[in-house]
Amino acid sequence: MQIGGKPKKVKLKVDLTRYDSRCIEGSSGKTIPNYKVGMWGSWDTFVAVRFDNGAVLDIAYKSLEFIDK
Numbered sequence: 001m002q003i004g005g006k007p008k009k010v011k012l013k014v015d016l017t018r019y020d021s022r023c024i025e026g027s028s029g030k031t032i033p034n035y036k037v038g039m040w041g042s043w044d045t046f047v048a049v050r051f052d053n054g055a056v057l058d059i060a061y062k063s064l065e066f067i068d069k
Helices: none
Strands: 009-012 027-030 048-050 054-061 064-066
Touching: none
Parallel strands: none
Antiparallel strands: 009 027, 009 064, 027 048, 048 054
């Protein structure tokens, strides 16, 4: 879980369509600070992400590319 701070722009590096059909590789979105979607969100290796396509999931940090402004 991202504790504090501002949402960060991310891009999905892997295909996660088995969890949500909209979560294809390359999908972009923003992290959601201080939020967890499910039971995995409380682990420090996951961060909640709201994708531009509407999907909201806890995603492993290693599966995300963080995009600088």
